Amino acid sequence: MELGIGIGWRPEIAAEVESLSGIDWVEAVAENLCADHLPDSLVRLRERGVTVVPHGVALGLGGADRPDPDRLAGLAARAELLGAPLVTEHIAFVRAGGPLVASPRLEAGHLLPVPRTWDALDVLCENVRIAQDSLPVPLALENIAALISWPDEELTEGQFLAELVERTGVRLLIDVANLHTNHVNLGQDPAKALDELPVEAIAYVHVAGGVEKNGVWHDTHAHPVSEPVLEVLAELRSRVDPPGVLLERDDAFPPGAELAGELDAIRATLRKAAPSAGRGPTPASDDTAGAGRRTAAAPVPAGSRDRTAVAQTALLSALVAGTPAPEGFDHRRLRVQSRALAAKRADVVAKVAPELPEILGDGYRAAFLAYAGSRPMSGGYRRDALDFAEHVLIAGGPDDPAARRRLTYWWQDRSGARPPRRTTRLVRAARAVLVGK
Numbered sequence: 207m208e209l210g211i212g213i214g215w216r217p218e219i220a221a222e223v224e225s226l227s228g229i230d231w232v233e234a235v236a237e238n239l240c241a242d243h244l245p246d247s248l249v250r251l252r253e254r255g256v257t258v259v260p261h262g263v264a265l266g267l268g269g270a271d272r273p274d275p276d277r278l279a280g281l282a283a284r285a286e287l288l289g290a291p292l293v294t295e296h297i298a299f300v301r302a303g304g305p306l307v308a309s310p311r312l313e314a315g316h317l318l319p320v321p322r323t324w325d326a327l328d329v330l331c332e333n334v335r336i337a338q339d340s341l342p343v344p345l346a347l348e349n350i351a352a353l354i355s356w357p358d359e360e361l362t363e364g365q366f367l368a369e370l371v372e373r374t375g376v377r378l379l380i381d382v383a384n385l386h387t388n389h390v391n392l393g394q395d396p397a398k399a400l401d402e403l404p405v406e407a408i409a410y411v412h413v414a415g416g417v418e419k420n421g422v423w424h425d426t427h428a429h430p431v432s433e434p435v436l437e438v439l440a441e442l443r444s445r446v447d448p449p450g451v452l453l454e455r456d457d458a459f460p461p462g463a464e465l466a467g468e469l470d471a472i473r474a475t476l477r478k479a480a481p482s483a484g485r486g487p488t489p490a491s492d493d494t495a496g497a498g499r500r501t502a503a504a505p506v507p508a509g510s511r512d513r514t515a516v517a518q519t520a521l522l523s524a525l526v527a528g529t530p531a532p533e534g535f536d537h538r539r540l541r542v543q544s545r546a547l548a549a550k551r552a553d554v555v556a557k558v559a560p561e562l563p564e565i566l567g568d569g570y571r572a573a574f575l576a577y578a579g580s581r582p583m584s585g586g587y588r589r590d591a592l593d594f595a596e597h598v599l600i601a602g603g604p605d606d607p608a609a610r611r612r613l614t615y616w617w618q619d620r621s622g623a624r625p626p627r628r629t630t631r632l633v634r635a636a637r638a639v640l641v642g643k
Contacts, residue, residue: 211230211452212233212257212452212453214261214452215233222462223247225462226469230256231259232256232259234288235260236293237263241280252288258289260290262293263300264300265277265295265300266299267347268298268320269300269301269514270302270511272332278336278337282340291344292345296348297349300315300316303523318525321359322365323361328504329510331374338376344377348384349367350381351383353539354543363399368403371407377409380448382435382442383414383454387423389438396441408449410452413451415455424546426456430464439472439476444481451472453469525543548578552570561616562591562594562613565609565613565616573598577598592620
């Protein structure tokens with residue numbers, strides 16, 4: 207299906223998106239939409255004939271566990287509500303622990319890279335097939351940006367994606383900003399990745415901005431698209447004519463005129479990089495090289511899920527719970543990733559519970575980062591906000607009596623109970639010690 211030029215729809219820029227000219231389609235974060243009701247802006251866009259694609263962020267198809275049926279049902283419901291031609295997700299894991307390793311469940315709150323090993327590939331392929339069987343439309347998966355790499359990987363990114371497509375027939379959502387991120391952070395050549403992956407399986411392309419700090423590229427989606435990212439887009443366009451290209455922006459939203467300028471730069475890059483008539487560009491098609499066609503499902507080899515679970519739990523525990531770094535990882539990069547995860551938690555909690563930074567004032571961020579350093583997220587961000595508020599109250603904060611009363615009332619209103627008494631605190635402390643052993 208030809209999608210054309212699109213932009214990521216976000217509530218903060220809904221009006222700007224509606225007013226942009228030349229927009230053929232939009233993408234909306236699936237988890238931010240109700241399963242039975244659409245925002246008025248998306249209703250108006252659909253009435254104008256604009257295609258809306260739901261983009262999931264929470265399935266964790268690269269994780270050791272099989273996909274959660276409720277999450278799959280929710281994604282399917284949103285696809286049907288939108289009349290979407292496909293749904294998209296990520297090649298990533300977002301949680302670890304649990305029954306497979308007999309440990310508490312850990313949530314990353316972020317997309318983390320899957321080890322490019324045959325074990326992890328076997329698990330991913332089975333999870334993808336489960337998802338495909340549960341969804342009413344085709345599935346496409348996105349390559350992610352990474353700050354860290356796994357030791358002893360057995361496949362390059364291009365080889366890993368090619369094997370995934372060959373085994374499952376899944377489509378690809380190629381993020382050229384993520385290819386650039388991995389070039390800066392991990393030394394991976396975007397051109398080589400594009401040479402190795404099956405470009406004919408591409409459903410569409412993401413373009414986004416980021417920023418480099420101390421030699422590390424942060425895929426922020428809050429900065430303008432940089433020239434190096436456009437150069438990767440040109441590399442891709444020289445190989446294939448993608449069915450769709452979409453601009454992503456998730457924070458620090460600029461005026462509509464700036465968004466329009468970035469879209470114009472994307473269009474110009476695609477025009478300039480298009481192969482000459484003599485060379486003949488490779489069209490992205492549903493009917494080539496197995497793209498979109500399922501192969502016979504092979505069982506996951508014995509032990510693959512268990513080994514993947516152990517490895518992912520050890521990494522995530524080091525990132526969010528302060529346990530020792532697994533052997534072979536770059537300790538400095540792990541610290542960078544750990545700080546990035548905690549910072550994202552602080553930012554998202556401030557958005558889902560804006561009363562917290564309002565009550566705590568300038569002390570909010572430091573207090574949250576101190577809390578996050580020793581308390582992994584075990585549920586969603588709303589649960590995280592409640593747990594943080596409870597932690598502050600148990601510790602005797604805030605110092606200002608009026609702020610403490612406000613925080614207490616806020617916590618009671620959302621948790622349905624009063625802050626825990628001393629006996630409850632002692633029980634929880636003892637439980638925490640036992641869990642940590």
